[in-house]
Amino acid sequence: MDINTKALKKNAFRVTKKRGITSSRIRVPGGHLDAKYLAKIGEIAEKFGDGSVHITTRQGFEITGIEMKDMNEVNLMLQGLIEGLDINQEEEGKGYPAAGTRNVTSCIGNRVCPFANYDTTAFAQRIEKMIFPDDLHVKVALTGCPNDCLKVRQHDFGIIGMTEPQYDSYRCIGCQACVTNCKKRATGALKFENFKVVRDHDKCIGCGECVGKCPTGAWTRSEEKYYRLAIMGRSGKKNPRLAEDFIIWVDEESIKKIIMNTYEYVREYIDKDAPGGKEHIGYIVDRTGFQEFKKWALKDVELGPKAILKDNVYWSGIRY
Numbered sequence: 001m002d003i004n005t006k007a008l009k010k011n012a013f014r015v016t017k018k019r020g021i022t023s024s025r026i027r028v029p030g031g032h033l034d035a036k037y038l039a040k041i042g043e044i045a046e047k048f049g050d051g052s053v054h055i056t057t058r059q060g061f062e063i064t065g066i067e068m069k070d071m072n073e074v075n076l077m078l079q080g081l082i083e084g085l086d087i088n089q090e091e092e093g094k095g096y097p098a099a100g101t102r103n104v105t106s107c108i109g110n111r112v113c114p115f116a117n118y119d120t121t122a123f124a125q126r127i128e129k130m131i132f133p134d135d136l137h138v139k140v141a142l143t144g145c146p147n148d149c150l151k152v153r154q155h156d157f158g159i160i161g162m163t164e165p166q167y168d169s170y171r172c173i174g175c176q177a178c179v180t181n182c183k184k185r186a187t188g189a190l191k192f193e194n195f196k197v198v199r200d201h202d203k204c205i206g207c208g209e210c211v212g213k214c215p216t217g218a219w220t221r222s223e224e225k226y227y228r229l230a231i232m233g234r235s236g237k238k239n240p241r242l243a244e245d246f247i248i249w250v251d252e253e254s255i256k257k258i259i260m261n262t263y264e265y266v267r268e269y270i271d272k273d274a275p276g277g278k279e280h281i282g283y284i285v286d287r288t289g290f291q292e293f294k295k296w297a298l299k300d301v302e303l304g305p306k307a308i309l310k311d312n313v314y315w316s317g318i319r320y
């Protein structure tokens, strides 16, 4: 059977080490799905695969051991899953229209975790709807607080949830649990002065630890949601490195605009001769210089008054 491997990969199937055998990659934006879809994945694995499923590093599933001749039928069976997970699609019954832009991942967020400053899955799904499908190799990840359980600093865009804690002195009994906790687990941004707790905004990383520790509810999360946007982290052979902060106390709309602007920047500057037509964004930024990236990324972005934008960003990492 003649196989167009480029089309196969675009359709989220994989070229495997075994001739004629492929695997199907299932994306789950925000890493959360109704349990009924697990049964559907199992059904495809039993019917067309080798009866097993790999859980991917990007919170998806890979159904292994599929014969390439069965790809169309697998795509038909995937339809319910694609619709159920609300994945953008170009043609019904044809599976995934692209695989370049990776599944948008997130930690479990405030649906479950008491430390989370927002609904990570919902934000991940909003970003997924905005950027998928696209062939550009972009990785976005979200984490609910600076604990960064999802390791978002290994991504092109790492979004870390923040809150600006609100203090109600009338509820405070002066136990200082928040002060001690901030010192031990965060940055020591709180002090107890004149029978009140005082917060140093410059030292505060918006983690929300104080909110969780206060026995009387004197600290609450701000209604406004804020984020720390770290950019251009990556793994790989050339120069793996952690993402560095670009904007702190930034809002959701600005982040979404910056990501969309970055796609335009990449289309303008990508090295068309790069192996496999792929050049990761971070390497493009290395080539054009950060200031050029910044100019494109911030086009028509109106940052809120609290946002702190870095003049310059420097990355280090490992050089093999």
Ligand code: SF4
Pocket: 107, 108, 109, 110, 113, 114, 115, 116, 117, 143, 144, 145, 146, 147, 148, 149, 150
């Ligand atoms: S990163 Fe924070 S919010 Fe997300 S799971 Fe870890 S502790 Fe919870």
Ligand code: SF4
Pocket: 171, 172, 173, 174, 175, 176, 177, 178, 179, 197, 213, 214, 215, 216, 217, 218, 219
């Ligand atoms: S933990 Fe709550 S009650 Fe105790 S000092 Fe802090 S704000 Fe006041």
Ligand code: SF4
Pocket: 163, 165, 181, 182, 186, 187, 188, 189, 190, 199, 203, 204, 205, 206, 207, 208, 209, 210, 211
């Ligand atoms: S949000 Fe975190 S860093 Fe800021 S005051 Fe509370 S515990 Fe400290």
